[in-house]
Amino acid sequence: MVVKRLPVYLRVLNELKDEAVDIVSSHELARRTGFSSEQIRKDLACFGALGTRGLGYRTDVLRERIRSVLGLDRTLNVVLVGAGNLGTALARYTLSRETGINLVAVFDDDPEKVGRRIEDVEIRAMADLAGVLAEQGVRVAILAVPASAAQGVTDLLVAGGVEAILNFSPAKLDGRGKAYVKNIDLAIELQSLAYYASGEAGRAGTSGA
Amino acid sequence: MVVKRLPVYLRVLNELKDEAVDIVSSHELARRTGFSSEQIRKDLACFGALGTRGLGYRTDVLRERIRSVLGLDRTLNVVLVGAGNLGTALARYTLSRETGINLVAVFDDDPEKVGRRIEDVEIRAMADLAGVLAEQGVRVAILAVPASAAQGVTDLLVAGGVEAILNFSPAKLDGRGKAYVKNIDLAIELQSLAYYASGEAGRAGTSGA
DNA sequence: AATTGTGAAACACTTCACAGCC
DNA sequence: GGCTGTGAAGTGTTTCACAATT
Numbered sequence: 001m002v003v004k005r006l007p008v009y010l011r012v013l014n015e016l017k018d019e020a021v022d023i024v025s026s027h028e029l030a031r032r033t034g035f036s037s038e039q040i041r042k043d044l045a046c047f048g049a050l051g052t053r054g055l056g057y058r059t060d061v062l063r064e065r066i067r068s069v070l071g072l073d074r075t076l077n078v079v080l081v082g083a084g085n086l087g088t089a090l091a092r093y094t095l096s097r098e099t100g101i102n103l104v105a106v107f108d109d110d111p112e113k114v115g116r117r118i119e120d121v122e123i124r125a126m127a128d129l130a131g132v133l134a135e136q137g138v139r140v141a142i143l144a145v146p147a148s149a150a151q152g153v154t155d156l157l158v159a160g161g162v163e164a165i166l167n168f169s170p171a172k173l174d175g176r177g178k179a180y181v182k183n184i185d186l187a188i189e190l191q192s193l194a195y196y197a198s199g200e201a202g203r204a205g206t207s208g209a
Numbered sequence: 210m211v212v213k214r215l216p217v218y219l220r221v222l223n224e225l226k227d228e229a230v231d232i233v234s235s236h237e238l239a240r241r242t243g244f245s246s247e248q249i250r251k252d253l254a255c256f257g258a259l260g261t262r263g264l265g266y267r268t269d270v271l272r273e274r275i276r277s278v279l280g281l282d283r284t285l286n287v288v289l290v291g292a293g294n295l296g297t298a299l300a301r302y303t304l305s306r307e308t309g310i311n312l313v314a315v316f317d318d319d320p321e322k323v324g325r326r327i328e329d330v331e332i333r334a335m336a337d338l339a340g341v342l343a344e345q346g347v348r349v350a351i352l353a354v355p356a357s358a359a360q361g362v363t364d365l366l367v368a369g370g371v372e373a374i375l376n377f378s379p380a381k382l383d384g385r386g387k388a389y390v391k392n393i394d395l396a397i398e399l400q401s402l403a404y405y406a407s408g409e410a411g412r413a414g415t416s417g418a
Numbered sequence: 419a420a421t422t423g424t425g426a427a428a429c430a431c432t433t434c435a436c437a438g439c440c
Numbered sequence: 441g442g443c444t445g446t447g448a449a450g451t452g453t454t455t456c457a458c459a460a461t462t
Contacts, residue, residue, distance in 0.1 A: 041422060042454085049423075051422050069404070070401075085297070085301045088298065090298075191309065192216060192279070197280065198279075235443080247433060250445060254446080262439040265443070
């Protein structure tokens, strides 16, 4: 799928911007991303011819185009639910990097945690969730709650208008036909690694999620 | 790819074990995993016919078979490099769950952190890395260091015999033909979500990594 | 000469359809 | 009747080969 590669292009384009490189070829992008040059040309062609034959692609044009396609040219308000170890780390990670993503609030149902801050974002009670979603026009959420609570929280998020959920809990979630759910299950990733370390797989630098 | 689904089956089989269910059909597995029943039968058939026609699969047999295929029937020693926010959270996560994975050590190059403990695992200096890898027969590593350090650490890990690396740093890593590298880039996942929240994508519960 | 853009071929993965079995 | 196992068809993605452009 194309969309998984776009943020990779964006990362490289940001690096190129720092290096003050104006023009880049699909071959150079291939070297830096690990994708094939043909695939890169196909990807880039699919949102309008941008390159110049014999020369390459203008980095600034490409960067803005990808940001626009991803919707990162508009501010993206995100909430995180679950302020445990993983949730807190994810919050700090999101806040610390220039990803174009604005974490507006963190929620947890533990009264002990409510009122604390992660950097300058307050941890709020679940009761406030619907209000914040509506007020801030939040359409993306990160979920880092126990599996048993995951579907319930998902339903609250969907009811509040959230359209995309990044789910770190080990549960199969139903977006109720309204939200896209992307699962990242760390236990699954670790257990998959066991397989690759057992010697069965081909040895190659593979670009995962 | 089959191997990404095996840990999902394993999770469901563990749930079924808790529920004292002895036999399960591909349809029930489909309901619980979100995969299609045909796909499940194909997956399970690929490591030997295990089901009984008209009945289903024996959960205990299936569970042991999958654990064996994944290599989880043998103890899997894992190290983690990088004890920042994310690394620490990953360490706690790995230690807190019954994943069949044994975190033997955490490494960091910050002298401030060396000597501290995460649960009962000590944070050690990078200088100790090669020794621990050899002594404990470590073949899997988790990488949560800044992008700039990632390839250097990868080379140390590969030199020490590591065969699979779960990489959380935003960098394309080269396993030098010896190690399988699986990337999980949180920034990429978040930026991809922006796309799905912009209304371009079909609305369905999608099972990601 | 170098590079993009793209139809065609190759490949991988998923779904369909149904035979075989309990 | 219900379920597994599987060849065949379908679908989506990647690679190949090369024409078109600067």
